[in-house]
Amino acid sequence: MNFTSETHGKIILMGEHAVVYGQPAITIPLLNLNTQVEVQPSLQAADYLDSTYYCGPLAQVPPSLEGMAALINLLIKDLPIESHLKIKVLSDLPIERGMGSSAATGSAICKALFAFANTHLTYEDLLHYTNFSEKIIHGTPSGVDAVTVNASQPIYYIRPDRISTFNMNLQGILVIIDSGMRGNTGAAVHDLRILKQHRPQLVEPLLQELGSLSQQTKQAVSSNQLPRLGQLFQRAQQILQTLQVSNHQLDILCQRTQAAGSLGTKITGGGRGGCLISLAADQTTAQHIKTAALSAGAQQVWLQPLTNY
Numbered sequence: 001m002n003f004t005s006e007t008h009g010k011i012i013l014m015g016e017h018a019v020v021y022g023q024p025a026i027t028i029p030l031l032n033l034n035t036q037v038e039v040q041p042s043l044q045a046a047d048y049l050d051s052t053y054y055c056g057p058l059a060q061v062p063p064s065l066e067g068m069a070a071l072i073n074l075l076i077k078d079l080p081i082e083s084h085l086k087i088k089v090l091s092d093l094p095i096e097r098g099m100g101s102s103a104a105t106g107s108a109i110c111k112a113l114f115a116f117a118n119t120h121l122t123y124e125d126l127l128h129y130t131n132f133s134e135k136i137i138h139g140t141p142s143g144v145d146a147v148t149v150n151a152s153q154p155i156y157y158i159r160p161d162r163i164s165t166f167n168m169n170l171q172g173i174l175v176i177i178d179s180g181m182r183g184n185t186g187a188a189v190h191d192l193r194i195l196k197q198h199r200p201q202l203v204e205p206l207l208q209e210l211g212s213l214s215q216q217t218k219q220a221v222s223s224n225q226l227p228r229l230g231q232l233f234q235r236a237q238q239i240l241q242t243l244q245v246s247n248h249q250l251d252i253l254c255q256r257t258q259a260a261g262s263l264g265t266k267i268t269g270g271g272r273g274g275c276l277i278s279l280a281a282d283q284t285t286a287q288h289i290k291t292a293a294l295s296a297g298a299q300q301v302w303l304q305p306l307t308n309y
């Protein structure tokens with residue numbers, strides 16, 4: 001018998017990095033970009049993983065999939081599962097780009113294995129197991145990814161568990177730009193922690209300001225103030241540059257999107273690679289931004305309307 005589950009991706013609109021230190025973040029689920037997991041009894045005498053990045057025995061996964069393997073092993077231990085498993089992972093989400101691929105995979109694995117074991121899964125357990133693999137991958141996750149990949153509305157999040165949803169009805173388009181460079185959230189979070197220890201007078205006020213930008217973002221998106229949101233993106237990107245989580249190629253992409261008519265562009269997620277988000281007032285401008293980003297070396301671009309979210 002096969003059991004399948006699906007979980008979607010996410011984007012951090014505002015507050016990445018600051019959210020690790022207790023500041024609010026604003027995130028949106030990407031409801032059209034999904035990760036599917038299918039579980040069935042294995043015909044082999046071992047657990048087996050079949051994914052885009054690795055196909056073979058679970059015991060031999062490459063280091064980049066160790067968090068996922070550890071989660072599967074924990075679930076097999078915690079749940080009444082007698083047979084060996086074949087677990088197939090299919091995803092629309094590129095990995096290490098800040099789009100929630102690891103949290104979506106962890107959540108989808110959790111849901112599929114609970115279904116396979118015919119065991120009721122609570123929301124608390126879903127977050128617990130998703131964050132278990134996130135900790136192995138990122139070190140000290142704020143938990144915002146696990147919450148957002150399991151939400152269907154925009155989220156205002158303060159760690160560890162202040163979660164509120166809200167509606168967004170912005171007449172604009174979010175252009176999501178995959179730089180093509182893998183990010184490294186664990187390293188970026190670690191390096192920022194060191195910078196904060198060495199230069200607290202510089203870093204702490206900037207983290208607080210990012211938190212304030214999240215509050216202002218919520219007001220701007222709730223009252224359809226698109227140009228204001230663009231200004232907030234611009235200020236956030238300046239701060240993230242100062243905090244050394246952007247890089248030269250991302251800065252160049254930001255400049256090109258500005259020249260193409262963007263209202264504001266910033267990194268999303270851990271940075272040092274991964275994705276940028278850029279704000280367009282209409283479809284024509286969004287297409288200009290997409291063309292400019294692709295000709296400046298971006299790998300992939302998605303257009304996400306912000307109406308009726």
Ligand code: PMV
Nearest residue numbers: 016017098141142185269270
């Ligand atoms: O790169 P992502 O999508 O995993 O996002 C990381 C966001 C950070 O704030 C940098 C870290 C965290 O755990 O919240």
